[in-house]
């Protein structure tokens with residue numbers, strides 16, 4: 372099945388759009404979720420269905436991350452559209468990928484939460500995926516390489532310096548997962564069916580026969596180190612109007628989104 376990741380409409384793109392020239396990735400530390408929730412309205416911002424999902428989660432940490440992810444995505448999206456955080460509604464794709472209900476604002480977003488970190492990427496007129504993992508990956512995880520990497524990727528990993536392998540595994544993993552999350556397939560796509568390679572001048576490229584030829588130059592993949600212990604994979608399918616890779620800005624939810632802090636968007 373060809374890989375497609377259609378760019379949303381940009382019908383109501385505001386003048387002076389902060390997303391015109393790049394993508395924003397917003398970070399929220401798990402330990403800050405309680406304060407973020409208290410400042411933004413917490414569970415009140417969620418739909419009944421979201422609250423029910425929250426209440427069904429058994430572990431407090433999972434509940435915290437779930438709440439943090441809901442609040443972060445709502446607050447972040449409201450930076451770029453004249454919509455209040457509690458008003459957003461979401462659809463789900465065939466493989467569970469959430470998207471903004473209604474195409475009015477042309478926004479696309481994606482979420483990830485891992486032990487300690489919640490992150491949301493947002494773009495307009497483009498499509499994006501994000502994945503975070505603790506790095507370095509544990510040796511038990513690295514042993515999964517044959518199941519999730521192509522033979523060439525496995526060889527690259529084997530030839531990496533032993534003390535760097537945990538980081539190399541985490542980097543490749545988050546890059547690959549971010550890509551499959553941008554396409555919407557997630558792990559339904561075999562991770563050994565495509566590869567991510569390091570480029571000579573730095574940077575990464577995805578090699579996937581399923582991407583239609585004309586779309587291949589539109590994909591950009593990168594891995595950022597966040598704080599001292601997370602690898603953050605980002606995949607963006609740029610729009611046909613982009614001249615090349617678009618910049619990615621890392622932003623802090625606590626420093627920039629709490630009430631009283633000036634907003635960067637159109638609100």
Ligand SMILES: CC(C)(COP(=O)(O)OP(=O)(O)OC[C@H]1O[C@@H](n2cnc3c(N)ncnc32)[C@H](O)[C@@H]1OP(=O)(O)O)[C@@H](O)C(=O)NCCC(=O)NCCS
Nearest residue numbers: 440465466467468469482483484502552555556557558559
């Ligand atoms: C998406 C997926 C890769 C996430 O893996 P993960 O590393 O455990 O979790 P992450 O924290 O990085 O991402 C989870 C978030 O990704 C988003 N997400 C869920 N499914 C997604 C998909 N198919 N594509 C992109 N993003 C997806 C959600 O926002 C989710 O968070 P939420 O449940 O709190 O809303 C994995 O759950 C998956 O492959 N799902 C699809 C499996 C499938 O085939 N489902 C079919 C039945 S719906």
